[in-house]
Amino acid sequence: MSLMPSLDINPQRRSLLKAAAASVAVGAGGTLAFPAIAQAKPFAGVKLRGAAYQHGFFNILRKYIPEFEQQTGMTVDLQLSAFPVYNQQADLELSSGGSAWDFCNVTFILAARWVAAGLLANLSDFAADRKLTPASWNPDDFVKGAQLPYLDKAGKAYGFAWEGGAMLMGISRTDLMKKRGVEAPRTFDELMKVAEAIHGQDGGSGPVTGFVSSNLHHWFLPPYVQGFGGDFFVNPPTDIKPALDSAASVQATDFYARLLSRYSPQGVLGYTEDQARAALIGGRSNIFIHSSSWVSAMLTSPDSKVKDTARVIRMPAGPKGDFPASNSQGLGIPKNAKNKEAAWEFIKWTLSPELTARIVKDTGHPSICRRSVIESAEYKRINTINGQDLGKLYLEVLEQPGKTHNYMAYRTVKEFPLVGDVVNKAVERVVSGQQPAAESMKAAQDAALNALRRAGVKV
Amino acid sequence: MPAASYEGQRRRFVRLAIAPSLVFLLVVAGLPTLFLLVTSLTPGALVNPGSLGDFSEPLRNYKLLGGDERFVGSLVVQARLSLYTVVLQVLLGTGLALLVHSGQDRWKSLRHLFVIPMVLPPIVVAVIWKLVYTPDISPIYQAARALGFALPALTTHVDFALWAIVIADTWEWAPFTFLMVLAALQTLPAEYVEAARMDGADAWRVFGHIVLPYIAPVLLVCTLFRLIDSIKAFPLIFLLTGGGPGSVTEVTNYYAYLVAFNFGELGYSSAITVVLLAATVLISWGAMRLSRNAGAAE
Numbered sequence: 001m002s003l004m005p006s007l008d009i010n011p012q013r014r015s016l017l018k019a020a021a022a023s024v025a026v027g028a029g030g031t032l033a034f035p036a037i038a039q040a041k042p043f044a045g046v047k048l049r050g051a052a053y054q055h056g057f058f059n060i061l062r063k064y065i066p067e068f069e070q071q072t073g074m075t076v077d078l079q080l081s082a083f084p085v086y087n088q089q090a091d092l093e094l095s096s097g098g099s100a101w102d103f104c105n106v107t108f109i110l111a112a113r114w115v116a117a118g119l120l121a122n123l124s125d126f127a128a129d130r131k132l133t134p135a136s137w138n139p140d141d142f143v144k145g146a147q148l149p150y151l152d153k154a155g156k157a158y159g160f161a162w163e164g165g166a167m168l169m170g171i172s173r174t175d176l177m178k179k180r181g182v183e184a185p186r187t188f189d190e191l192m193k194v195a196e197a198i199h200g201q202d203g204g205s206g207p208v209t210g211f212v213s214s215n216l217h218h219w220f221l222p223p224y225v226q227g228f229g230g231d232f233f234v235n236p237p238t239d240i241k242p243a244l245d246s247a248a249s250v251q252a253t254d255f256y257a258r259l260l261s262r263y264s265p266q267g268v269l270g271y272t273e274d275q276a277r278a279a280l281i282g283g284r285s286n287i288f289i290h291s292s293s294w295v296s297a298m299l300t301s302p303d304s305k306v307k308d309t310a311r312v313i314r315m316p317a318g319p320k321g322d323f324p325a326s327n328s329q330g331l332g333i334p335k336n337a338k339n340k341e342a343a344w345e346f347i348k349w350t351l352s353p354e355l356t357a358r359i360v361k362d363t364g365h366p367s368i369c370r371r372s373v374i375e376s377a378e379y380k381r382i383n384t385i386n387g388q389d390l391g392k393l394y395l396e397v398l399e400q401p402g403k404t405h406n407y408m409a410y411r412t413v414k415e416f417p418l419v420g421d422v423v424n425k426a427v428e429r430v431v432s433g434q435q436p437a438a439e440s441m442k443a444a445q446d447a448a449l450n451a452l453r454r455a456g457v458k459v
Numbered sequence: 460m461p462a463a464s465y466e467g468q469r470r471r472f473v474r475l476a477i478a479p480s481l482v483f484l485l486v487v488a489g490l491p492t493l494f495l496l497v498t499s500l501t502p503g504a505l506v507n508p509g510s511l512g513d514f515s516e517p518l519r520n521y522k523l524l525g526g527d528e529r530f531v532g533s534l535v536v537q538a539r540l541s542l543y544t545v546v547l548q549v550l551l552g553t554g555l556a557l558l559v560h561s562g563q564d565r566w567k568s569l570r571h572l573f574v575i576p577m578v579l580p581p582i583v584v585a586v587i588w589k590l591v592y593t594p595d596i597s598p599i600y601q602a603a604r605a606l607g608f609a610l611p612a613l614t615t616h617v618d619f620a621l622w623a624i625v626i627a628d629t630w631e632w633a634p635f636t637f638l639m640v641l642a643a644l645q646t647l648p649a650e651y652v653e654a655a656r657m658d659g660a661d662a663w664r665v666f667g668h669i670v671l672p673y674i675a676p677v678l679l680v681c682t683l684f685r686l687i688d689s690i691k692a693f694p695l696i697f698l699l700t701g702g703g704p705g706s707v708t709e710v711t712n713y714y715a716y717l718v719a720f721n722f723g724e725l726g727y728s729s730a731i732t733v734v735l736l737a738a739t740v741l742i743s744w745g746a747m748r749l750s751r752n753a754g755a756a757e
Contacts, residue, residue, distance in 0.1 A: 088720050095505040095723075113723070117506040215701065266594045267612030269704050275595070284595075414506065418722050425705050432617045432704035447529065454523055455724060456502060 044073030046342045051079045051093075052105035053086035055329075057163055060363050061350060068349050074342055094119040099336040102343040106159035106330035111149040112237070113414035114332075120158040121333040126344040127157070133348060138372075141353065143395065144402030146328035146369040149412055159330025160351050161369035166397030167223060167325040169315040170295025172306040173208055173286045176201050184313055188227060188255060191287070191316045195263035198286045205283075210263035212285035214276040217256075217427040218420030220289065223325050224252035226407055227318015232419060236409040241459045242419055242452070244426070245438075245445035248320075254437035257430040269431055281306060289315045291327070292394050293367050299385040300364075312388055314397070323407045324397045328369060366390065369398070418451040492736070499733045503726035511725065520730035530731060533711040540621060540628075540710055541689040547629045548685055549678060552636025557670075559637075560644040570641075577634040585698035588627040592699060614700050620707045627695050632688070636681040643677040644670070676750070683746035690739055711735050 052058055058080055065076050081089060087107055093100060094114055106114065114120055126132055127139040142161055150159035171177070171184060176198050185191040195210030202208075213220055222232060230248025234241045243249060260268050265279055277294050279285040281304040288295055298310035315324050331350065333343045349355060356370045357378070364382050373379055374395050383391035401408040410416065426444035429435045435443070452459050500517035503510050524530050555573055558566045576584060592614045594600045603610045613623040647670065655665050693712055696702060702709030702717070712735060719728035 091505045091720070091723060095507075113506045119506070266609075267592075267615050269615035270593070270612070270700070275593075279595070421717065421721060425703070428615075428703045429705040432615060432707075434617050434705050434707075450527070451722070454527075454727060455504065455722070 041073030043339075043342045043345060046072075046074035046339055048074050048076045048102045048339055048342050048346055049079075049100065050076065050103040050343070050346070051081070051086065051090065051101050052331075053083040053107070054080045055163065057365060057367075060359055060365055064355065064359070068346065071349075072342075072345060074345075076346060094334055097336050099334070099338050101334055102337045102339045103331055103333050103346055106150060106332040108149055108327045108329055109411065109417065109420075111159060111330065112412040112416065115150065115152050115158045116414045119335055121335055121337065121340055122156050123158060123160060123332065123344070123347070124156040126341075126348075132341065132344060137348060137352060141372050142351075142369050143371050143374070143398045145326055145398045145400060145408070148401060148406055148408065149328060150330045150332070159332035160347060161328040161330045162351060163329040164367050164369045164394070164398050165291030165293065165327040166394045167289060167315055168292045168295050168393055168397065169313050170280055170288045170290070170298050171286060171311045171313070172280050172283050172288075172298055173198065173203060173309055174311055175309045176203065176208060176286065184311060185287075185316045187316050188224070188318050192255070192259065195259055195287060199263040203283055208283065209265045209279070209285045211259045211287050212264050212271070212276045212279045213260060213268060213288065214271045214273045214290070215269060215424070216273070218416075218423045219325065221252060221256050221423060221427060222410060223289075223315060223323045224256050224318065225249050226323035227316075227320060228252045228255075229318075229320035231407070232410040232416075232423070233413060236413050240413050240415065240452070240457065242445055242448040244419075244423065244448055245442045250438045250441050252318075253427060253430055253441055257427060257437060260427075260431045261433075269428055278303075283309070292390065292397075296366070296385075296390050299388070299390075307386070310386070312390055312393065314393060322400075324400060326398050326401060326408060327411070328398075366394065371395070415452055415455055415457055418455060419448045422448045422451065495729050495732055495736070498726055499729035501726045503724070503729070505723035505725060520727050521734075523727065524730060524734065529706060529709070529714060530711070532706050533709050533714040536621070536706070536708060537690065537710040537712075540624060540692060540708075541686055543621075543625045544628045544632070544689050544692070545682055545685045547625065548633045549636050549682055551629060551633040552638075552681065553640050553674070553678065555633065555637045556640035556644055557666075559641055573637055574634045576631045577638075579631070581631070581694040582698070584627065584631045585694045588623075588630075588695065589698055592623055615704050617704055617707055620700050620704060624692065624695050624699060624708055627699065628689070628692055631695075632685060635685065636678075639677050639681050640674055643674045647673050679750060683742070683749070687739060687742055687746070690735065690742075 058078065062078065065078070069075055080086075086105065087110060090104055090107065091110065092098075094104075095117070106120065124139070127137065139157065139160070143164065146161040146164045147157065150157050150161070152158065169185075174184075177183070177194065180197045180201065182194045182197045183190075185194045197210070198208055199210035200207050225231060225248055228248040228251045230246045230252065231243055232249075233239065234243050265271070265285060268276075271279075273290070273294060276285070276288055276290070277297055280288040280295065281298050281301050283306040292312070296312055298304050298306050299312065304310070314322070317323075331347045333340055333347070337343055351370070353370055353372055356368050356373045357376065359365050360368060360373055360376075360379050360382060366379075366383050368374065374391055379391050380389065383389065383394075406412075413419075422444045425447075426440045429440040429443075430437050434440070449459060498511065499520055501511050501513050502516075502519065503513075559570050559573075579587075591597050591599060592612075594610070594612050600610055611619060613619040651669050651673075652665055655669055660668070690710075691712065692710060693716070696708055696710060696713050697716075700708040702713050711731060715728045715731040715735065718724050718731060
């Protein structure tokens with residue numbers, strides 16, 4: 001007898017099968033048995049395909065996915081690529097209207113473009129449908145600041161955040177600061193003074209630099225621009241005329257470039273995030289202002305040499321206010337996905353309060369976006385390290401754009417990559433001594449205007 | 460006529476024999492090039508799928524290129540990079556080939572080592588030089604510090620960044636000239652050199668009057684091959700400098716990559732690529748003419 005299923009249906013055999021099924025149904029409790037079985041495996045046989053970039057969260061998630069497959073009957077094929085590779089693949093896949101993926105990562109820097117171009121499915125409808133989503137799933141539980149990139153003008157969500165990043169200040173050498181008689185900086189002026197006080201001090205295994213950063217200047221510069229009272233655009237997202245040559249932008253660029261050229265390691269312009277993190281957790285650089293997961297590595301990484309002298313606090317405020325950057329990454333469904341309901345089932349499960357809480361409890365993974373979990377006692381217990389409540393800082397920063405005005409709106413402009421690239425070049429020119437800040441930002445303004453006009457934007 | 464019939468059959472056979480290769484070439488190279496050309500006539504953008512079929516202003520991208528300072532700047536950087544790398548590679552490769560050919564055993568034993576850089580995958584070469592140029596971990600920087608002096612960070616210094624690429628590219632591709640010239644030297648009839656020496660010619664005269672004219676066609680081919688190839692210097696720039704600091708090392712193909720994949724402007728990037736392709740075709744055509752003329756003169 002063949003083990004392969006046969007397509008030839010023998011009426012006698014079918015009758016026997018029907019009879020057998022009926023017997024099972026009756027035996028299991030009569031008429032209720034069939035619906036119960038159907039509900040238990042609603043997506044049996046569905047093969048769900050998704051893509052995202054390589055991130056620790058997905059490595060964690062993979063350990064739980066067999067449970068989901070067991071519950072739903074579907075199989076999940078999750079492809080992970082390096083961040084830039086994924087972004088290129090996703091840009092091509094979504095813009096060409098492909099249906100290869102049922103769900104995908106909605107990358108923060110591309111989210112505005114994808115949402116505006118209608119490349120993603122509206123998830124608010126899924127979340128509001130009580131047949132598909134229980135009320136307890138509560139989409140409003142996601143921290144508002146983290147959800148902003150995935151909302152259209154009408155407030156409909158095209159992604160739900162699985163990862164949040166809140167810009168915090170990591171200080172690795174409080175021992176040296178104490179020795180030099182300086183406190184943790186709370187203002188831009190104090191930041192410069194602390195960087196100066198520590199730069200070149202002997203850290204035990206060589207001189208320590210006062211500051212360190214990486215080559216993502218379009219991410220690091222805006223809090224300084226905003227702190228001096230400016231922004232990248234005149235009034236984003238409605239008026240996206242660049243404002244790179246404003247007095248505030250020039251002042252901020254000059255300030256940030258001084259931190260890099262005077263108080264940072266040699267070759268800092270070529271530093272990747274990993275290099276900057278290594279300098280921080282190795283105690284070779286004193287201050288790194290970046291997303292929470294990067295700077296809190298001082299306290300959590302087994303490679304950290306500065307666990308006893310490290311502090312994580314809010315980044316300094318500028319003369320015109322406090323604008324720490326924040327970001328998030330979301331999960332969404334491509335507009336032309338073949339298995340939208342199954343994909344929603346997966347997203348719903350992945351970002352459910354229950355699984356999120358379990359992940360936090362089992363692994364300590366901190367950068368989640370469910371408020372109810374972040375505010376839980378368990379989260380606080382896990383994320384209080386050396387007496388420092390990292391969860392509180394994280395939530396404060398993540399909430400900030402939703403509380404005040406959405407100062408992160410500049411990142412939701414779909415043409416932001418054009419302007420961001422121009423800003424990177426401008427900062428590099430100043431730090432490498434090719435141009436003073438005013439000249440470089442004037443050139444950046446002209447370049448940004450030209451690039452936007454070329455892309456068809458009326459500015 | 461039996462002869463004509465035979466000739467006709469021969470031609471038909473040749474056409475049939477070549478046809479599969481031509482069809483393959485057309486599919487592999489011709490169609491993508493055609494697609495590139497067609498895309499360059501549109502304002503195609505990744506986030507606006509309909510724009511790839513918009514031919515309302517077909518020459519818009521080409522008109523914009525002239526006013527794009529970054530594009531023009533990238534052409535200048537490309538020209539400088541090509542000039543420096545080709546000259547250095549030809550000189551260094553020829554020098555090494557002459558050393559090995561000189562017959563000294565210590566050089567001959569190193570012959571195999573010289574070609575290693577050329578056979579490494581380009582990205583591996585870039586990683587090696589990334590390690591060399593990173594002040595935190597580079598043994599060169601550590602040695603310099605131990606000796607009490609500080610080296611500048613080459614890849615982020617405005618005066619040295621392009622030279623950092625030139626050095627790495629020369630290390631990778633000088634072996635190409637080395638191999639070609641060495642092969643030519645090994646076919647140089649020994650009696651020419653012996654006769655010149657018997658007539659009292661010193662080493663410089665032998666080189667200038669016998670060796671150099673003999674290897675000149677090979678040097679020409681090497682120069683042209685490397686010139687064409689230098690336009691493809693992508694991995695080193697991608698990994699070592701990212702085109703910076705500012706736009707100091709941003710060559711045209713790197714700019715085209717940024718425009719396509721960071722900004723999503725496929726149409727404009729295609730126009731840049733078409734211009735680059737045209738330049739490469741022109742150089743290749745010039746190379747073939749020069750090579751043919753050199754052959755005829757010989």
